[in-house]
Amino acid sequence: DTGVSQDPRHKITKRGQNVTFRCDPISEHNRLYWYRQTLGQGPEFLTYFQNEAQLEKSRLLSDRFSAERPKGSFSTLEIQRTEQGDSAMYLCASSLAGASKNIQYFGAGTRLSVL
Amino acid sequence: DAKTTQPPSMDCAEGRAANLPCNHSTISGNEYVYWYRQIHSQGPQYIIHGLKNNETNEMASLIITEDRKSSTLILPHATLRDTAVYYCIVRVPNSGGSNYKLTFGKGTLLTVNP
Numbered sequence: 001d002t003g004v005s006q007d008p009r010h011k012i013t014k015r016g017q018n019v020t021f022r023c024d025p026i027s028e029h030n031r032l033y034w035y036r037q038t039l040g041q042g043p044e045f046l047t048y049f050q051n052e053a054q055l056e057k058s059r060l061l062s063d064r065f066s067a068e069r070p071k072g073s074f075s076t077l078e079i080q081r082t083e084q085g086d087s088a089m090y091l092c093a094s095s096l097a098g099a100s101k102n103i104q105y106f107g108a109g110t111r112l113s114v115l
Numbered sequence: 116d117a118k119t120t121q122p123p124s125m126d127c128a129e130g131r132a133a134n135l136p137c138n139h140s141t142i143s144g145n146e147y148v149y150w151y152r153q154i155h156s157q158g159p160q161y162i163i164h165g166l167k168n169n170e171t172n173e174m175a176s177l178i179i180t181e182d183r184k185s186s187t188l189i190l191p192h193a194t195l196r197d198t199a200v201y202y203c204i205v206r207v208p209n210s211g212g213s214n215y216k217l218t219f220g221k222g223t224l225l226t227v228n229p
Contacts, residue, residue, distance in 0.1 A: 044219070056215070108156075
């Protein structure tokens, strides 16, 4: 197992376009998290899944954002009608509930640039 | 999660020990201290965590004061590859409410110089 995988690594889009990112967690992990990170700041929590259920969404996650984890494995994060303010690094993490203090392991992230 | 305070930046000479401080004066009895680091253009990487006893693993040592209001992450022999932003986070693991998420501050940028 190679850890959390995110695709694509980089995405450049024009304002108003829709984009979708994918995250493949560590295979046995039942929890999956999305974070967003802007330049000079630490990552900020967006949303969280336990298996296929989305249990929490941050106020940062506007109506243009939607996340899914249909089979409790990989997850997608879609941004509709992108805005320049959406430019950021989008990070995915996974963890195993109940194991070793619920350590979250992160992917390398998807860097989004909205022109 | 309790708020943490870290210096914005630190320098260290290659081969020397890097000691990164973190203040968490409002930590509660069941909150653990976690350390992550983020190398440029990569995702955060878990380093170590602890409750009240000092901890050591292959990456680092964690020293927590007796009153638990502060801690120090020690990289015993820093290398150039240890240049990164280091985040100190306190949280209660595996409990309900909002404790599933990590709340990151701005961290400490450690620069290891040759």
